[in-house]
Amino acid sequence: MMKHVYSVGQVNKYIKNMFAQDFMLHHISIKGEVSNCKYHSSGHIYFTMKDADGTINAIMFAGSRREGLKFPMKEGDRVVVTGSVEVYERDGRYQIYARTIERDGEGNLYLKFEALKRELEEMGMFAEEYKQPIPKYAKTVGIVTAETGAAIQDIRNIAGRRNPYVQLILCPALVQGEGAAASIVHGIHALEQIGVDVIIVGRGGGSIEDLWAFNEEMVARAIFDCRIPVISAVGHQTDFTIADYVADLRAPTPSAAAELAVFDYRQAMQELLGMRQQMDKELQRKVTVARNHLEHQRMRLHYLSPQQRMNENRRRVAEYEEKLTGRMEELLREHRHRLALLAGTLESYSPVKKLSGGYAFVEDGNHQALRSIHQIRKKDIVQIHLLDGTLTAAVTEIQAAEGVKNE
Structure with missing residues (x-):
């Protein structure tokens, strides 16, 4: 009769399947004392649970720690581990894969x-x-x-x-x-x-x-x-x-x-000091703005005031007056110059000036100016006006100028 011979891997797989078919092992709670507790850099926790009768290896993966472990577990803690018991096929060892870990006695309170x-x-x-x-x-x-x-x-x-x-x-x-x-x-x-x-x-x-x-x-x-x-x-x-x-x-x-x-008292004092400085700065800014606004309004009022307009009109009148006076003086100078020219011309035609040069003005008896020898006859009485007086004379002789016919 042939014996059935199995490999180690086959046996481990068979045992793993047996564990997997046991419903109780899928969700089981085990209590005991923690020993050999090691926190791996990956976030996994490896530890052993023990009591007076035996030990069992346990592991909690990093993904289960956030919700499943609410306290820093350490050596000597008495805990209740809830999870599934499975066979690690490669080593042929079984262990509990922890989903939650509570301190022993906390379950009902939780x-x-x-x-x-x-x-x-x-x-x-x-x-x-x-x-x-x-x-x-x-x-x-x-x-x-x-x-x-x-x-x-x-x-x-x-x-x-x-x-x-x-x-x-x-x-x-x-x-x-x-x-x-x-x-x-x-x-x-x-x-x-x-x-x-x-x-x-x-x-x-x-x-x-x-x-x-x-x-x-x-x-x-x-x-x-x-x-x-x-x-x-x-x-x-x-x-x-x-x-x-x-x-x-x-x-x-x-x-x-x-x-x-x-x-914090000191921090509050610093905050108050900062707020005070900020308030002072803001107040100074507002005062500056108000002063600038007031100066603007003052300038505007000064520009729009009747007094300002009156002063402006006075300045304009003064300018017009100055221009008019200048123009009048200019015209006066022009007229004076023209008058001087006319006076010179008139003076050149003045009988008085002629008389002062040795000339005389002669009138007949009817006070008509004698301009020609043909206006008078011998024995007529004439008046000869000189610069400093008048002479009355009788015509004794009439002599025509050379080339002029004596009538």
Whole structure:
């Protein structure tokens, strides 16, 4: 009878198919302690789960980490891994491929958390329109946290460094364990009655059990109903609670909450100084613009005023007067020159001038000027006008000029 002989690869493939046909192994949850935990540069996590009875290799791929792992897993953590058990055919080893990893004991709490979160979200308690703005310059900051925890020390240190003039009012509260939720609600109500400007509600980091008080519905409702803006500061940056969703603002840590609630005094002074300088500059600019506008209006009024027009008309009249006077003087000079010429000409024809040259003006008895010897006869009486007087004479002889016929 022939034996059936199989290769190693065939056996590994057969076993892999057997695992693949087992429905329970497709979605299984295994709890145990983490050991040999290694974070690969690719983003994958390789680790081993163990308990008193055995070990199993496990791997979580980088693509599953964002939604499947909500805490920094490390050696010694007790966890519940949910995923599928499969055979790695090449090595013939089986391992669990993790889709989600939770701390042991968190499963039921996580389901409770998700149910309450879904309920409150449907009621609109997470809606942005209900969020109150955080005052920028708070004078009094109320704090609901443990009196001796690291959270209050961090808040005091940050607040003191940023602005020592802001008043911090602590309302001590239990932040975990029995009665913690009621204690937190009491602190919120007490600070609301005091009338602080903003309230910080929070604590340091811890497991989901440690932070559970901030997942209680009564705490969520107290924060939502509070008339004063509330900043939640629960745990570390990766920790999320119901209080974070319902608060007006979430801070990743108590220190960050202090920075959000307490304004930086020195920075505020610098901003005020800058605004003052800007206001002075703007005021100076407006004064300059107003002065220029006023000067423009003054010049315009000066240009359009009756006095200005009157002065302008006076200047024009003066110019016309000056031109007229100049023209008149010019005409007068011309006429004087012409008169002088005419006077010279007239003088050259003047009988007086003739007389002064030795000539005489002779008239007959009828006072008619004698221009010819034919106008007079012998013994006629004539008057001879000289320069300095008149002579009366009788004609004794008439003699014609050479070449002139004597009638």
